[in-house]
Amino acid sequence: MKTLPWSYIARNLWVRRVTTLLTAGGMALVVYVFATVLMMSEGIRATLVATGQPDNVIVLRKGAGAEINSLISRDQAAVIESLPGMATDGDGRRLVSREPVVLNTLPKRASGKPSNVTVRGTSLSGLALRPQVHFVQGRMFRPGTSEIVTGRAVASGFAGAGLGETLRFAGRDWTVVGVFDAGGSGFDSEIWGDADQMMQAFRRQVFSSMVFRLADPSAFDELKASIEKDPRLTLEAKPERQFYAEQSEALATFIRILGLSLSIIFSVGAIVGAMITMFASVASRVGEIGTLRALGFRRGAVLSAFMAESLLLSLVGGVMGLAAASLMQTVNISTVNFQTFSELAFQFRLTPGIVVQTLVFALVMGLLGGFVPAWRAARLKIVDCLREA
Structure with a gap:
């Protein structure tokens, strides 16, 4: 099965760069919240684990x-x-x-x-x-x-x-x-x-x-x-070290659950935004889709192209949000430790694991937001597409 080149997919995003940036910006805000929560939780855990000595x-x-x-x-x-x-x-x-x-x-x-x-x-x-x-x-x-x-x-x-x-x-x-x-x-x-x-x-x-x-x-x-x-x-x-790691569990877990709940709620809006953007892309390129099908590209190729476009859009938003979240590492804040009821100062901490989790989260938003428009694009009939063109 012939596949559409990545240059074609990226060019379509660049042609609609204003819409692309607005949609990616919405995703970036959600990703920023998601990454910041994980960084806060990891910062608390790392601060308390570092308090103990292994021997x-x-x-x-x-x-x-x-x-x-x-x-x-x-x-x-x-x-x-x-x-x-x-x-x-x-x-x-x-x-x-x-x-x-x-x-x-x-x-x-x-x-x-x-x-x-x-x-x-x-x-x-x-x-x-x-x-x-x-x-x-x-x-x-x-x-x-x-x-x-x-x-x-x-x-x-x-x-x-x-x-x-x-x-x-x-x-x-x-x-x-x-x-x-x-x-x-x-x-x-x-x-x-x-x-x-x-x-x-x-x-x-x-x-x-x-x-x-x-x-x-x-x-x-x-x-x-x-x-x-x-x-x-x-x-x-x-x-x-084990004792201080246990001290971090209650607070870190609370922050993680609260933050992830908010991130999931906000992600609904980002997914809808991506879906609207991709539906608009499909609507404006009906004739183009018909031409691609007439040139021999199968439904699967069209579906893959629009899905890749949505994933690339979400990846851009994920990188933007992650870059903004990484700046939080320079911030020192404090909170109350639930175990001791005393103030605990800590820094946000970005780890490779958080980077991977954040980018996967962004790609999942792109996958959910792009699947329905991509499916619709793949199901369009050649004759109908050429007639609308």
Whole structure:
């Protein structure tokens, strides 16, 4: 079966370039929404996954979905610290950190509106357990003092959280002595201070979580089993990266479902627009279709040509929408994490998988919008076409 050349198909779109651009623009808007939603979901997931280290283990109360819901007593913490298999630093000290985690409400710099921020009590060992954290301003807080350090997103987004400024919470003033960059992870949205001082200030008798590094990551299953079997412990251990990946599921899933629902609704309009454009193309080229059929091109060739034209139109719209969506990678935004109820700063993230999904989505719109007009064009009779011409 003879097929029509791609140059013929592309030329037909160029001849009607105004209509083509308007239709492609409508598709591009839908594709932009679709891609942006996927990029937002992926950005949240990547931010929280990057928060965990592959050889770190986090311990929480059984059934606790987040650190703020977890309780670990001092006796339980002592038992955890005595477990074998923990890595040590250069001085032979175990790399383990007892950490209270609480929420504190602070005003935003731009609007003055309050928002929850995660406040973490930690230590020098806690800093050593997070190699992605490095200071861009100032220094680490001194143990036993009311000094704090703030993540990059907190320092720029909240009043009083910048270097040298003072925050008041838990009944005392805290001086910001450092601002750290956590490599785009969730720690960028946290405030850190000395664990013992935080316990005193917030009048807490228990810790929220414990983090430690394994000397041999393959020994995790054995360590987890020993924690679960110990009757003194009502705790569970998870790889830190797995824990933070689970933290992203609720929010990322909600955004994905909401965004995809809107994209599907908007795509109906784009499909109708493509269908109208292709019907107009068929109506204006009846004589041309008759000529092609008279020259020996079968119905299948006509059907394929009009379908290819619709798919090419949708591909143009898909590329336009994807190009616009890719610019969102330069935008930093924040939202509330459903698991912790605290603010989480993140960036949109475009991956090869999202590019493929977006272009497939655009082509599906073109397929649905172009099939009926292409079928009509293929079913036209030669005699009728030549008579109308």
